Amino acid sequence: MGQNQKGSKVYLVSIVMVAVLGGLLFGYDTAVISGAEKGLQAFFRGATDFEYTDFMHGLTSSSALIGCIIGSSLSGLFAMRLGRKNSLVFAGICFFISAWGSMYPESWILTNGKPTLNLLVVFNLYRVLGGIGVGMASAICPMYIGEVAPSNIRGMLVSWNQFAIIFGQLVVYFVNFIILGGHSNPIYNAAGAIANMADAQWTITTGWRYMFGSECIPAALFTIFICFVPETPRYLVMIKQDKKALDVLTRINGTEKAIEILSDIKNTISVKKEKLFSYGFMCIFIGIMLSVFQQAVGINAVLYYAPRIFQDMGMENPMVQTVIMGIVNISFTLVAVFTVEKLGRKPLLICGSIGMAIGALGVAITFGNPSLNILTMLSIMVYSASFMFSWGPICWVLIAEIFPNTIRGTAVAIAVAFQWIFNFIVSSTFVPMFNMHLSHGDNFGHWFTYGIYGLICVIAAVFVWKLVPETKGKTLEDMTKLWKK
Structure with missing residues (x-):
């Protein structure tokens, strides 16, 4: 009877940990391409029936993002029709099929090991399928955790989802590093030919396949475990x-x-189903803008470019600095996990926005000046760490809890779809913005890009201060009363 009076923490933690595995897969799937893309590019460059251009490689590297936009857009429909649990089972199946198909896109139908246009199309379809899984999991995992967690620890438990995303990215960096082992990645010379073809042969034919295939293990575990968790009470x-x-x-x-x-x-x-704007325009607008700001502050562009900056600074192995940065990111995500219920959502978001603005402006001022390399690196670390204790986890916490019960499925889907759309916009505009020159050899693009991100961080701080309601300690049912006012 004592158990019944108190409830079981072990039971709660076990079901949350299963849902958090979805976050780990989200991180794993989006980062696996970083180690595999060079071998993949060299493999498809060997095709005889078409020319594999840089543009095609860009699309192939980011094709999973298209799936993410589709998956997050459909997540509300799936969450309402199939339920939260069954939708996550579906996402797990998408992860597994995508990992297997990306590893072996020939699928016993096309000629084994022969790069062709058909094989490229099939490979991209498998990556899009994985993206659909990521998009669904990114919307439904925080929603699931938010709906089972007691209000006094909900923020902390949803924050673990962001920790799992960052941890998944770090795990895949190590896995790719281990798979590569003593083999080397292809290196291209000035003419675009592979300068170390003999050394990189294993990576070109086999290495990238193992990297994609490694996702089968966490995907299978997630799909099996999710079958044993309950549906959410809501x-x-x-x-x-x-x-x-x-x-x-x-x-x-x-x-x-x-x-x-x-x-x-x-x-x-x-009322089982209410219209989306039953609680007014601001409710949906704030949810969408939280998502937009999480991406518009430019974090992905900054993180993607970090290894190159470390390389420009003369670091012998930029992957080591990237892993160190991953460890810093995980440490600061834990700051959010353990302070979100004490300090609240708004203070963390505002402090993080200011820290990011300082970091971004630091990069803008120092980038490209060899004597200020250490300041550039520190600025990137400050920027990244500030994101990890604020917009990284807290945005997911708010999206999971800010909407009333009757519109949550649809509203979360719309907010998360905007997140993936802006992820795509920021990722695709970074390089052209960064490489802008007003005159020959100037650094206009560098300070313009990071200056813009710094300015957006300041606007984000004002937005949170003026418009976002504090949800610390409130039940999900309190949200209905809050927006009804």
Whole structure:
């Protein structure tokens, strides 16, 4: 009976950890391309029926992002029709098929090991499928955790999802590093030919396949484990399964608290489906803008370019600096995990925005000056660390909890779709902006790009201060009352 009065922390943590595996796969899938792309490029350059251009390689490297936009857009429909749990099972299946198909796109149909246009199309379709899984998981994992977690620790538990994303990226850097082993990546000479063809032969034929295939293991584990977690109580009430909802709530919160929470949920889900703007325009607008700012501050462009900056600074192995940066990122994500319930969401976002603005402006001022290399590196670290304790995790926390129950599925899907669209925009505009020159050899593009990101960080701080409501300690049902006002 004591167990029933208190609820089981072990049960709650175990189901949250399974959902967090979805975040790890999100990180793994989006970062696996970083180690594989050079071998993949050299492989398809060997095609005889078409010319594999840099533009095609750019599209192939980012084709998963197209799937992410599709998956996140459909996530609301899936979450409402299939439920949160079944949607995550579907995402897991997408992850597994994509990992297997990216490793072996010939699939016993096309000629094994022969690069052709058909093989390139099939490979990209598998990557898009993986992106659909990522897009779904990126929207539904935080929603799932937000809907099962008690309000006093919800922010901390949703923050673990961001930790898992960063951890997944770090894991795949190590896995790619181990797979590559003593083999070398292709190096291109000035004419665009592979300068070390003999040394890189294994990477070109086999290495990249192992890198994509390595995702099969976490994808299979996630798909199996997710079958054993319960559906969320909020969704169960929406489909009129109150007894099952009460059982789940009792196991997590204890009997008394469970009855109270169930009553709150039923009061807010008196209408199963409400129109998207039932709670006003600002509710949706704030959710979308949180997503837009998370990407518009330019974090992906800064992180993508970090290895090159370390290389320009004369570092012998920029991958080592990249891994160090990954460890710094994980450490500062933990700051958010352990302070989000004490300090609240808004203070972390505002402090992070100011830290990022300082870091971005530091890069803008010092980049390209060899005597200020250490300041450039420190500025990048400050920028990145500030993102990791603020916009990285806290944006997901707010998106998971800010919307009322009856519109959450659809609203989260729209907000996350905007996140992926702006991820694509920032990633694709960074290089042309960065390489802009007003006159020969000037650094206009460098300070213009980072200056813009710094300015957006300042605007983001003002946006949070003026418009975003604090959700610390509030139940998901309180959100309905907040927006009704």
